[in-house]
Amino acid sequence: MADTETKPSKRSREAAETRENILEVATHEYADKGLAGARIDEIAEKTASSKRMIYYYFGGKDELYRAVLERAYHRIRAQEQDAHFENLPPVEALRAIIGHNFDYHFEHPDFVRLVMNENVHHGEHIAHIASMKPRNRSVIESLGAILKKGAEAGVFRAGIDPVDLHSMISALSFYNVSNRHTFLHNFGVDFAEPAVRAKRREQIIACILAWVTRD
Amino acid sequence: MADTETKPSKRSREAAETRENILEVATHEYADKGLAGARIDEIAEKTASSKRMIYYYFGGKDELYRAVLERAYHRIRAQEQDAHFENLPPVEALRAIIGHNFDYHFEHPDFVRLVMNENVHHGEHIAHIASMKPRNRSVIESLGAILKKGAEAGVFRAGIDPVDLHSMISALSFYNVSNRHTFLHNFGVDFAEPAVRAKRREQIIACILAWVTRD
Amino acid sequence: MADTETKPSKRSREAAETRENILEVATHEYADKGLAGARIDEIAEKTASSKRMIYYYFGGKDELYRAVLERAYHRIRAQEQDAHFENLPPVEALRAIIGHNFDYHFEHPDFVRLVMNENVHHGEHIAHIASMKPRNRSVIESLGAILKKGAEAGVFRAGIDPVDLHSMISALSFYNVSNRHTFLHNFGVDFAEPAVRAKRREQIIACILAWVTRD
Amino acid sequence: MADTETKPSKRSREAAETRENILEVATHEYADKGLAGARIDEIAEKTASSKRMIYYYFGGKDELYRAVLERAYHRIRAQEQDAHFENLPPVEALRAIIGHNFDYHFEHPDFVRLVMNENVHHGEHIAHIASMKPRNRSVIESLGAILKKGAEAGVFRAGIDPVDLHSMISALSFYNVSNRHTFLHNFGVDFAEPAVRAKRREQIIACILAWVTRD
DNA sequence: GATGAATGAGTGTTCATTCAT
DNA sequence: TATGAATGAACACTCATTCAT
Numbered sequence: 055m056a057d058t059e060t061k062p063s064k065r066s067r068e069a070a071e072t073r074e075n076i077l078e079v080a081t082h083e084y085a086d087k088g089l090a091g092a093r094i095d096e097i098a099e100k101t102a103s104s105k106r107m108i109y110y111y112f113g114g115k116d117e118l119y120r121a122v123l124e125r126a127y128h129r130i131r132a133q134e135q136d137a138h139f140e141n142l143p144p145v146e147a148l149r150a151i152i153g154h155n156f157d158y159h160f161e162h163p164d165f166v167r168l169v170m171n172e173n174v175h176h177g178e179h180i181a182h183i184a185s186m187k188p189r190n191r192s193v194i195e196s197l198g199a200i201l202k203k204g205a206e207a208g209v210f211r212a213g214i215d216p217v218d219l220h221s222m223i224s225a226l227s228f229y230n231v232s233n234r235h236t237f238l239h240n241f242g243v244d245f246a247e248p249a250v251r252a253k254r255r256e257q258i259i260a261c262i263l264a265w266v267t268r269d
Numbered sequence: 270m271a272d273t274e275t276k277p278s279k280r281s282r283e284a285a286e287t288r289e290n291i292l293e294v295a296t297h298e299y300a301d302k303g304l305a306g307a308r309i310d311e312i313a314e315k316t317a318s319s320k321r322m323i324y325y326y327f328g329g330k331d332e333l334y335r336a337v338l339e340r341a342y343h344r345i346r347a348q349e350q351d352a353h354f355e356n357l358p359p360v361e362a363l364r365a366i367i368g369h370n371f372d373y374h375f376e377h378p379d380f381v382r383l384v385m386n387e388n389v390h391h392g393e394h395i396a397h398i399a400s401m402k403p404r405n406r407s408v409i410e411s412l413g414a415i416l417k418k419g420a421e422a423g424v425f426r427a428g429i430d431p432v433d434l435h436s437m438i439s440a441l442s443f444y445n446v447s448n449r450h451t452f453l454h455n456f457g458v459d460f461a462e463p464a465v466r467a468k469r470r471e472q473i474i475a476c477i478l479a480w481v482t483r484d
Numbered sequence: 485m486a487d488t489e490t491k492p493s494k495r496s497r498e499a500a501e502t503r504e505n506i507l508e509v510a511t512h513e514y515a516d517k518g519l520a521g522a523r524i525d526e527i528a529e530k531t532a533s534s535k536r537m538i539y540y541y542f543g544g545k546d547e548l549y550r551a552v553l554e555r556a557y558h559r560i561r562a563q564e565q566d567a568h569f570e571n572l573p574p575v576e577a578l579r580a581i582i583g584h585n586f587d588y589h590f591e592h593p594d595f596v597r598l599v600m601n602e603n604v605h606h607g608e609h610i611a612h613i614a615s616m617k618p619r620n621r622s623v624i625e626s627l628g629a630i631l632k633k634g635a636e637a638g639v640f641r642a643g644i645d646p647v648d649l650h651s652m653i654s655a656l657s658f659y660n661v662s663n664r665h666t667f668l669h670n671f672g673v674d675f676a677e678p679a680v681r682a683k684r685r686e687q688i689i690a691c692i693l694a695w696v697t698r699d
Numbered sequence: 700m701a702d703t704e705t706k707p708s709k710r711s712r713e714a715a716e717t718r719e720n721i722l723e724v725a726t727h728e729y730a731d732k733g734l735a736g737a738r739i740d741e742i743a744e745k746t747a748s749s750k751r752m753i754y755y756y757f758g759g760k761d762e763l764y765r766a767v768l769e770r771a772y773h774r775i776r777a778q779e780q781d782a783h784f785e786n787l788p789p790v791e792a793l794r795a796i797i798g799h800n801f802d803y804h805f806e807h808p809d810f811v812r813l814v815m816n817e818n819v820h821h822g823e824h825i826a827h828i829a830s831m832k833p834r835n836r837s838v839i840e841s842l843g844a845i846l847k848k849g850a851e852a853g854v855f856r857a858g859i860d861p862v863d864l865h866s867m868i869s870a871l872s873f874y875n876v877s878n879r880h881t882f883l884h885n886f887g888v889d890f891a892e893p894a895v896r897a898k899r900r901e902q903i904i905a906c907i908l909a910w911v912t913r914d
Numbered sequence: 915g916a917t918g919a920a921t922g923a924g925t926g927t928t929c930a931t932t933c934a935t
Numbered sequence: 936t937a938t939g940a941a942t943g944a945a946c947a948c949t950c951a952t953t954c955a956t
Contacts, residue, residue: 069940088389091305094926105927106942115926169451170385174303177450190455217456218472224452225444229436233443235392236384240405241432257433257480264479265472284915309951319917320952330951499936518819520736524930534938535931545930599881600815604733607880620885647886648902654882655874659866663873665822666814670835671862687863687910694909695902708956714919739947750948751921760947 072103073111080108081122085164088171089119089179116179123172124183126165131189133158140196144204145263151197152223152259159227160251166231194220201266210266222265226258288326290317296337300379303386304334304394331394338387339398341380346404348373355411359419360478366412367438367474374442375466381446409435416481425481434481441473502533503541510538511552515594518601519549519609546609553602554613556595561619563588570626574634575693581627582653582689589657590681596661624650631696640696652695656688717748718756725753726767730809733816734764734824761824768817769828771810776834778803785841789849790908796842797868797904804872805896811876839865846911855911864911871903 079100083092094115098105112118137154139147159166172180180186197216204210230245238244245251294315298307309330313320327333352369354362374381387395412431419425445460453459460466509530513522524545528535542548567584569577589596602610627646634640660675668674675681724745728737739760743750757763782799784792804811817825825831842861849855875890883889890896 066939072940088303088305088386090303091389093924095924103940104942107940109927110940167389169448170389171303173448173450174306174382174385174389177454180451180454186455194456217458218469220456221444221452221458221469222441222472222476224448226437226440228444228448229440232447233384233388233439235388236395237436237439239392239395240402241409241435243432243436254433254436257437261437261476261480265476268479268484287915308949310949318915321916321918324952325915502936518733518735518816520733521819523928525928533936536937536939539931540936597819599878600819601733603878603880604736604812604815604819607884610881610884617885624886647888648899650886651874651882651888651899652871652902652906654878656867656870658874658878659870662877663814663818663869665818666825667866667869669822669825670831671839671865673862673866684863684866687867691867691906691910695906698905698909698914711918717919738945740945748919749921751950752919754948755919 072107075102076108076111076118077122077125080118081126081164081168084119084122084171085167089116089175092119094118120179120183123168123179124186126162126168127180127183127186128189130158130162130165131193134193134196135189140199144200144207144209145267147200148204148263148266149259151200152227152262153255155223156227156230156255156258159231160246163231166228169228170232204266211268214266219262219266222262223258226261230254284326287318287322291323291326291333292337292340295323295333296341296379296383299334299337299386300382304331304390307334335394335397338383338394341377341383342395342398343404345373345377345380346408349408349411350404355414359415359422359424360482362415363419363478363481364474366415367442367477368470370438371442371445371470371473374446375461378446381443384443385447419481424483426483429481434477437477437480438473441476445469499541502537505532506538506541506548507552507555510548511556511594511598514549514552514601515597519546519605522549550609550612553598553609556592556598557610557613558619560588560592560595561623564623564626565619570629574630574637574639575697577630578634578693578696579689581630582657582692583685585653586657586660586685586688589661590676593661596658599658600662634696641698644696649692649696652692653688656691660684717752720747721753721756721763722767722770725763726771726809726813729764729767729816730812734761734820737764739763765824765828768813768824769831771807771813772825772828772831773834775803775807775810776838779838779841780834785844789845789852789854790912792845793849793908793911794904796845797872797907798900800868801872801875801900801903804876805891808876811873814873815877849911854913856913859911864907867907867910868903871906875899 076097080092080097083097083100086092092115094105094108097118098108101107108118112121134154137150139150139154141147142150194216197219201210201214201216201219205212205214230251234245243250245254291312295307295312298312298315301307307330309320309323312333313323316322323333327336349369352365354365354369356362357365409431412434416425416429416431416434420427420429445466449460458465460469506527510522510527513527513530516522522545524535524538527548528538531537538548542551564584567580569580569584571577572580624646627649631640631644631646631649635642635644660681664675673680675684721742725737725742728742728745731737737760739750739753742763743753746752753763757766779799782795784795784799786792787795839861842864846855846859846861846864850857850859875896879890888895890899
């Protein structure tokens with residue numbers, strides 16, 4: 055029956071929901087407390103299902119963490135691929151990309167915190183996740199195309215490595231979320247405050263544009 | 270008694286050494302595994318003394334962590350205060366400060382990782398540490414003085430908030446250490462490689478200078 | 485319906501095959517790991533059918549174990565009954581019986597291990613299996629007949645209890661399989677090695693014959 | 700101080716008692732239920748101390764099992780070494796050794812059951828215990844000396860391998876304890892009944908002597 | 915000041931079994 | 936009859952912390 059493919063059974067649909075529900079809860083817990091600090095019991099409790107199901111679907115605490123990490127990365131890459139700024143003039147395209155990246159970090163603190171945690175663990179878990187590199191490549195290619203167009207148009211310096219550019223954008227976007235609490239305590243400025251956030255957004259765009267345009 | 274200050278007894282000298290030894294070991298453990306991931310038993314084992322001493326001197330796991338965090342911050346602020354670049358011309362001074370900050374992060378990954386961890390914990394522990402703000406102020410004052418001198422000299426734009434400038438420098442320096450592992454996995458570039466590190470050092474300096482200098 | 489016996493339906497034939505397949509797999513698992521050590525999931529996985537079928541056909545882990553145990557005992561008793569040595573002269577008949585018993589143990593380690601396991605469980609499961617005693621009786625009767633014939637012929641001592649004789653044969657045959665691993669480790673001799681096995685076979689026959697013939 | 704060696708502190712004496720108490724309880728539990736069937740919680744409960752102490756002293760379930768196994772073997776070998784029958788005439792010495800071995804098995808069913816369990820586990824744990832072989836050697840040497848003396852005196856056959864002899868004695872002694880429950884169920888004879896036991900003791904001695912003595 | 919022994923609450927994981935389709 | 940999903944009780948093991956000497 056064609057139906058079996060187009061209409062998944064009620065059972066399997068519910069199963070997918072269970073899985074997704076677990077991932078959602080776990081994402082928040084791991085982001086909030088880190089891999090070592092999160093508790094399987096607590097994740098299970100906040101879930102619509104049970105602790106047993108976590109083991110049924112994911113195998114264990116670490117494997118669940120990896121599934122969470124993979125999902126988080128897939129989401130940001132998917133967003134990046136959805137956003138097509140290549141048709142804009144180079145400067146506008148770069149402005150848009152930086153702004154988009156900046157906003158994404160702010161709107162997805164869980165992603166930022168998962169990445170922090172993964173670095174705390176020396177990236178040992180991300181190493182086990184395949185299928186990540188092809189997605190990363192497209193980000194770089196996109197930046198590369200804009201840089202090339204801008205260089206040809208004489209608005210950008212030539213010779214800028216798109217990976218370097220990406221690290222600049224990423225570093226400046228990441229910090230606002232990753233270091234929010236210590237920065238607030240040390241300097242009394244909360245990056246999450248709307249006014250501060252808007253100001254920083256412009257500064258970061260300006261900073262990077264200044265870097266790519268000046269000789 | 271004046272004696273206790275001028276001639277510390279053998280006992281108290283040894284006590285200070287024990288304390289320092291514990292802090293050193295604990296710094297590395299907390300930096301390596303995070304607060305939740307670190308183990309008191311493991312810290313004690315790597316120490317020249319015993320688990321009992323940790324409780325004797327610091328009270329518990331969290332208190333030890335706070336002592337470690339405080340010590341790490343004191344050290345970076347001390348270094349920053351030792352480095353006096355105010356007498357250099359503004360551009361040179363800023364170059365020196367950025368380079369110094371960049372290098373400090375690279376040479377003290379434990380500090381970077383402790384700060385990451387503290388943010389994972391929403392800065393709840395740094396909040397309990399007093400005596401941090403005065404030290405932070407001096408960093409900002411130092412940058413403020415340079416900005417002012419540069420603006421007066423016409424080389425820097427006017428109206429730059431030294432706190433914003435500090436966040437720029439910090440973000441760009443921090444990222445290379447904090448996100449080293451995920452960046453390596455995703456883009457195949459290891460920030461810790463000497464050539465990469467040197468290149469990024471120059472780019473970061475260039476980027477910030479481009480931002481603060483007048484067009 | 486007579487049909488159900490003479491022409492088993494396809495369904496019931498398949499059902500019998502499913503049952504038998506489960507028993508075969510379970511026999512090996514229980515023999516290998518013991519009742520407590522065996523895992524229903526693992527048994528189900530190695531089966532051509534599923535975990536649900538185990539519960540459908542047998543009821544549960546313990547009941548499956550009993551079915552396995554019963555089947556294993558039925559098989560050895562069936563073999564013993566198939567082997568008719570009563571027509572041989574007493575000494576030859578006894579030789580044949582001992583040799584046959586010795587070989588059976590070697591060739592059916594799963595049976596030996598199931599019996600070991602059952603004794604570990606204080607024989608609580610075998611107690612629930614009916615229909616075992618009549619079969620055991622025939623072994624004893626067979627030995628009794630040979631002993632009687634031998635005593636009458638003057639080659640065996642009189643007054644030997646066939647149950648005692650059976651326990652001698654059984655003990656000497658069982659040990660080679662049941663204690664193979666510890667004996668190998670302790671004394672460096674592997675009963676399963678062909679040369680060792682052949683030597684022991686002769687010694688055991690000789691030993692028991694010496695016992696029944698000497699005064 | 701010499702005292703520290705001759706007079707162990709109260710603490711360490713109590714610690715040794717705790718260890719020993721755990722071993723005693725664990726021996727019985729492992730012997731009763733097997734490695735897979737025994738429960739750490741249950742062992743802990745029957746102990747004068749706690750579950751945590753089991754992990755403190757032994758490390759885990761398997762390691763505790765190994766400690767139990769090692770202790771059980773050390774005890775039987777120690778008993779064997781304490782019993783000196785070498786000065787008796789060969790036949791009497793052998794009688795004594797067999798009787799002693801037979802009795803030991805009856806009086807130490809835990810030992811027998813631990814060995815059964817170890818064989819269920821394919822001897823994988825005993826393989827990790829060092830220091831067992833030298834002790835085993837002395838049993839064989841002892842039997843070898845008796846066999847030699849008996850052969851020289853013309854009462855025993857020449858050429859009997861003491862390891863073979865040991866396996867005969869061991870097999871016949873072991874079975875009465877190891878297979879007690881199934882034998883009782885199958886043949887209605889309880890090896891543990893005093894009369895049965897006494898009868899089997901004599902039969903086993905007679906059987907082995909018949910085998911080793913010259914016709 | 916220093917050490918090994920002890921503890922209880924918790925932490926990840928596994929198990930036999932049952933349910934819904 | 937057959938299958939994947941679900942369950943709760945139990946299980947082995949770990950942790951920060953305290954006690955006794």
